[in-house]
Amino acid sequence: MGNEIGAPVEAEIERRIRESFDRQGLMAHLGAALHVIRRGVVSIRMPFRSELSQQHGYFHAGGASAIADSAGGYAGYTLFPQQSSVLTVEFKVNLLNPAKGDVLEAVGHVVKSGRTLTVCRLEVFAESAGSQMLVATGQQTLICMAGRPDVPA
């Protein structure tokens, strides 16, 4: 398997990410699901329902940010050593267009992977009748907690 961003991940890495995702109660509560899992690239999809809306009836930026944050976190995690966990240091998102559509897909993409810190680009697309529109773009800093397995304390 290649080492470049976007290459397939080992089964063990995919397993660790799926298990970690399944422990994120919020993702299930939002109806979000892992979609793409590749080296340095993870996406999460979340179908619309009224429980995810803001005051005008579109997706709330908070839900979009939640899946963007998780997508970026797991994108970074695909490149971390085995006994480690990932925490978000900070993130920033710009909301570009009303997030209306049938499904949101958040994509996290590693821009720079370091021993301690990793930086991701975040993008959120809204899908409507098969067409995609970029509705949010962001940037995120992650920290690798080496030697601290990704399980509840």
Place this chain on the structure above:
Amino acid sequence: MGNEIGAPVEAEIERRIRESFDRQGLMAHLGAALHVIRRGVVSIRMPFRSELSQQHGYFHAGGASAIADSAGGYAGYTLFPQQSSVLTVEFKVNLLNPAKGDVLEAVGHVVKSGRTLTVCRLEVFAESAGSQMLVATGQQTLICMAGRPDVPA
């Protein structure tokens, strides 16, 4: 009533904010409730439950960000003209400490209110056994959509 940040708001403004908040399906879904509504300052509280967790069992940053975003948005909205609505342009949060506790409280605080753009400081506190800890701090830019009432299109 005073015009300074933190002064009481008129009943009409409080009514508009409560109605708008009640239209945010996501806030109900997260179990979040409006707490403080003052001129340029709004806070939202969200009790812990496992549906809000990340992989280590604490509050997920996405939920914390969602209530911070809404708190800042409504803090700005208290200062907007009557026929207008508020949209988040962008926000950035730093996650300072694990968000563990019984309740999260997000506080939005207007730093600069302009005709078109408003900037807020965002703070999220975790409460545990009566003590509060700052777990996230952020900054947010809002835009006032003048002449566009805050109702679904």
Place this chain on the structure above:
Amino acid sequence: MGNEIGAPVEAEIERRIRESFDRQGLMAHLGAALHVIRRGVVSIRMPFRSELSQQHGYFHAGGASAIADSAGGYAGYTLFPQQSSVLTVEFKVNLLNPAKGDVLEAVGHVVKSGRTLTVCRLEVFAESAGSQMLVATGQQTLICMAGRPDVPA
């Protein structure tokens, strides 16, 4: 001429940008020069000298941010109407690698152009002996001041 991002700009737009850039005393003081001017894409280059250094002898993040901010601002400005000026609302940069090299090049790239607000991606590359390295990546929000020509008040 095409309308897509990266297409050539009209001579009049290039002239307005060069004149505006020449009024930015800071750019001359930093030894920075306009390089690429295309629709929605502007780059600025700044050769190293010790007056631009931070404490370890590399380019100071402040200088890198200054040319990134201007590059993004003018990238947005290529798409603005004739009687208008551009102001930066906010920007965020992540410093990915030590900014060491012979020259820094900052590239601003429009991600979303709106009537009032425009969002750019910012990238800063350090060049050393012909090879380029990404040393900073950022995101910027601009506002179009319609009807306010880009000249001193």
Place this chain on the structure above:
Amino acid sequence: MGNEIGAPVEAEIERRIRESFDRQGLMAHLGAALHVIRRGVVSIRMPFRSELSQQHGYFHAGGASAIADSAGGYAGYTLFPQQSSVLTVEFKVNLLNPAKGDVLEAVGHVVKSGRTLTVCRLEVFAESAGSQMLVATGQQTLICMAGRPDVPA
């Protein structure tokens, strides 16, 4: 001496910061000078001159950001162990008002100091005829490079 934010610093810490600042060629080039040095709080002042201007004749956001970045960096550095250096991971600034006046003063203020990462609030004030106006507000993440003295490699 107290340990709280804002308490006086030991002479040794002040000496290290002044030496480090003096190695920042950019600060001298911008005409910037250290002003306040306290535990977790550092400010830098920069008088206006046309070499610092943007296209409308005010302070360029790049210069304001440069001194804000350094002020925050040294604010964090006051709390770091002796054999260490400080690097900026990322920062974000909102430009609130035109930066016009006789002097800019940037204040960095530690919000959370950790073993690896430190978060600062950044504020930039413009002074005109004795009155101060907040012209920019920001947030910054620093990393402590333990065991790596703050000198050129």
